């Protein structure tokens with residue numbers, strides 16, 4: 001594969017810590033992706049390794065990738081697999097399972113080739129979370145989460161890779177990677193070439209190809225790139241930059257001296273609610289970038305708020321797992337993964353920081369912070385409160401543990417909060433969980449994993465003997481966290497009050513739910529509705545057919561929620577619902593909906609009390 005068909009025009013070779021020089025004796029694995037000749041929504045890929053010395057080999061596409069904590073079988077999206085010899089003849093191979101192909105005659109193997117289908121336009125995306133999924137839309141957008149495109153040969157994961165991506169004129173890559181560019185003689189396409197140190201770096205560096213929409217800014221020596229794909233041109237990278245800049249600047253101030261990336265790329269894919277498109281909203285972390293997928297229909301204010309919550313979470317992953325992780329994470333087996341016990345830290349503490357920094361840096365009010373904690377306590381109630389978090393984490397890919405994954409963002413964050421309060425209490429306000437994480441990241445780091453079994457010992461050594469009791473009781477133990485005891489230490493209490501809600505959502509809990517089998521949207525049963533839904537006369541189990549004449553189902557539920565966000569007070573709205581097999585029309589006038597809720601509030605205590613002092617150290621320390 002060394003035919004020189006292009007005139008090499010080096011537009012500029014930039015350097016980054018991710019670009020690794022390939023040693024002379026080691027020919028890199030060359031992965032070629034063709035984004036120009038897309039056929040039937042499929043992209044052709046070839047992977048060309050150095051000559052094999054083993055008798056046979058197996059080619060793998062990941063079954064799972066770090067950060068997703070789910071089994072996704074990316075090999076399911078591969079078609080037309082071929083093993084080719086040096087004359088271009090097809091060699092025999094045996095497909096072992098969804099993700100692996102055995103090639104018996106390895107010494108004659110030149111390369112493998114195949115076609116890749118994307119996940120975004122498949123119904124339900126076959127369970128793949130969109131920020132780790134793939135998009136192929138010729139001439140318009142390619143979301144290259146590279147684990148969906150590029151595989152690896154047995155025992156060759158640690159070899160360097162050269163990624164060659166042929167792209168049409170008009171599309172540019174959004175990525176934290178540096179590249180060299182070659183152009184075809186007739187300038188009809190270009191080829192981007194990326195050098196990567198090992199297979200992990202390939203999948204740690206997603207690339208989004210789209211029409212140019214990139215903005216960048218500097219924060220204390222770090223360059224932040226924002227790439228936006230907005231199919232209906234509702235948003236641009238410039239329009240979201242101010243919010244992101246404010247947030248990342250606040251994160252850098254909160255973190256102080258810890259992160260070590262010189263460049264960070266935010267790849268935002270906004271999905272079109274009107275057609276089959278990505279529906280798994282959220283983001284996935286990488287060392288120097290994050291892929292974010294959100295609905296384009298979101299209103300600007302809400303998009304900014306969600307970006308703040310989501311991107312700050314991903315950015316805080318720089319601390320953990322990226323710089324503090326166990327061997328299970330470091331030597332990740334993409335096809336037979338062993339999971340670490342410490343999701344409470346990787347995801348929980350990260351999620352806690354994504355909320356704590358906002359109050360610490362005064363991006364939100366104290367009551368907003370307490371309300372978020374309160375929402376997490378309520379969401380955590382849906383899960384088994386006695387399931388040891390370490391056991392759940394270690395078995396997160398299996399039943400019955402995998403259904404508890406969402407709780408890592410709920411109870412996981414609350415573990416972070418309780419540990420933070422306990423550390424502040426023991427240290428007279430001096431030490432919090434951020435100090436602990438910094439100490440751990442100094443002891444370990446990106447290239448130095450810890451032993452899963454030894455993390456608690458390390459934490460105790462860096463903190464207080466009492467912390468062992470905390471960890472063994474609430475993290476690896478079966479005892480639920482007595483939140484009120486922790487709140488009392490910082491002068492907070494839980495009480496019942498009236499709150500404002502959205503038309504369809506209270507805090508983070510929707511009043512509606514969806515039936516994935518039928519696609520129906522219905523009002524939840526056995527719950528109290530807000531004042532608006534009560535006025536409307538909704539009953540639990542009512543299936544929503546239309547709202548103001550527009551039909552709704554699971555596919556466009558976000559449109560409904562977004563439209564409701566923009567309702568002015570005093571508008572007439574009409575619903576058609578299916579109740580006991582009959583259509584019923586319901587009408588009401590819009591007004592700010594209210595509901596009662598348990599909220600966390602500050603006790604009336606003097607500023608000089610030890611509770612208030614501890615609270616100030618906790619939130620402002």
Ligand SMILES: [Zn+2]
Pocket residue numbers: 285313314317346347350
């Ligand atoms: Zn996360």
